[in-house]
Amino acid sequence: MSEPTRIRAQAQGGKTTVRVLMSHEMESGHRKDGSGKIVPSWFIQEVSISLNGKVILDADFGPSVSKNPYLQFVIKGGKTGDKLSLAWKDNRGQTRTDEASVS
Amino acid sequence: MKNTFPQTPNRRDALKQLASLTALLVGAGYSTFAQAAYNKAAFDSKSVNEAVKFQGGGGIAESKDILLNAPDYAENGAAVAIGMSTGLPGVRKIMILIEKNPASLAASFEVSEFVEANFSTRVKMSQTSDVYAVAVMADGRALFSKKEVKVTIGSCGS
Numbered sequence: 001m002s003e004p005t006r007i008r009a010q011a012q013g014g015k016t017t018v019r020v021l022m023s024h025e026m027e028s029g030h031r032k033d034g035s036g037k038i039v040p041s042w043f044i045q046e047v048s049i050s051l052n053g054k055v056i057l058d059a060d061f062g063p064s065v066s067k068n069p070y071l072q073f074v075i076k077g078g079k080t081g082d083k084l085s086l087a088w089k090d091n092r093g094q095t096r097t098d099e100a101s102v103s
Numbered sequence: 104m105k106n107t108f109p110q111t112p113n114r115r116d117a118l119k120q121l122a123s124l125t126a127l128l129v130g131a132g133y134s135t136f137a138q139a140a141y142n143k144a145a146f147d148s149k150s151v152n153e154a155v156k157f158q159g160g161g162g163i164a165e166s167k168d169i170l171l172n173a174p175d176y177a178e179n180g181a182a183v184a185i186g187m188s189t190g191l192p193g194v195r196k197i198m199i200l201i202e203k204n205p206a207s208l209a210a211s212f213e214v215s216e217f218v219e220a221n222f223s224t225r226v227k228m229s230q231t232s233d234v235y236a237v238a239v240m241a242d243g244r245a246l247f248s249k250k251e252v253k254v255t256i257g258s259c260g261s
Contacts, residue, residue, distance in 0.1 A: 073218055
């Protein structure tokens with residue numbers, strides 16, 4: 001199964017900077033394997049991020065996002081101890097949710 | 104599902120069962136992604152204009168207020184760091200597009216009141232191409248800024 005998403009969130013000066021590294025192959029569906037067959041696409045389509053249970057950011061990805069997607073964004077406000085949760089869903093319908101606290 | 108219903112199924116009971124099953128699925132967290140459905144048409148688009156249109160952007164215009172941070176040269180097309188931000192108020196959606204990729208739209212962010220219009224990510228680039236940062240405003244305008252990124256080793260796969 002999929003590896004956990006690494007989430008680092010740091011509150012400073014009234015903002016919280018969040019860095020996220022998801023673990024996913026992100027196959028574009030254009031690449032060919034050794035025998036010349038096209039590798040079917042397999043990528044994260046939807047990402048949903050919540051702060052203390054409330055959705056604050058929805059992102060949609062296409063297959064152009066690189067392998068093991070990196071994402072950085074800034075939350076207005078946020079404080080130490082706030083709970084961040086990130087859920088993703090790929091085009092095969094697999095999902096994964098991971099949580100972290102703001103530090 | 105084969106043996107769920109009794110031998111002589113009653114239509115009313117069957118409908119009731121279906122309704123409760125649906126409620127169960129929704130209640131069990133399947134609604135996490137329901138807010139905005141994945142816009143397949145936009146992500147399948149072959150051009151920047153088309154993708155922006157599918158994402159609800161109207162007239163597209165270049166703007167200095169959209170800041171795009173991309174390298175001049177990318178040694179490895181498999182992971183090109185792209186950052187974009189804007190200080191403009193009323194941004195609804197921010198998108199990153201790579202003109203010459205098989206599908207232009209790479210990522211799209213729904214900007215809420217809780218986050219700043221400031222995102223960084225990494226994308227794959229198949230070849231040297233213009234990279235677009237597009238912000239769809241609340242009034243439907245689409246403002247963009249673009250930059251050419253030269254790719255020395257192309258990659259759209261790994």
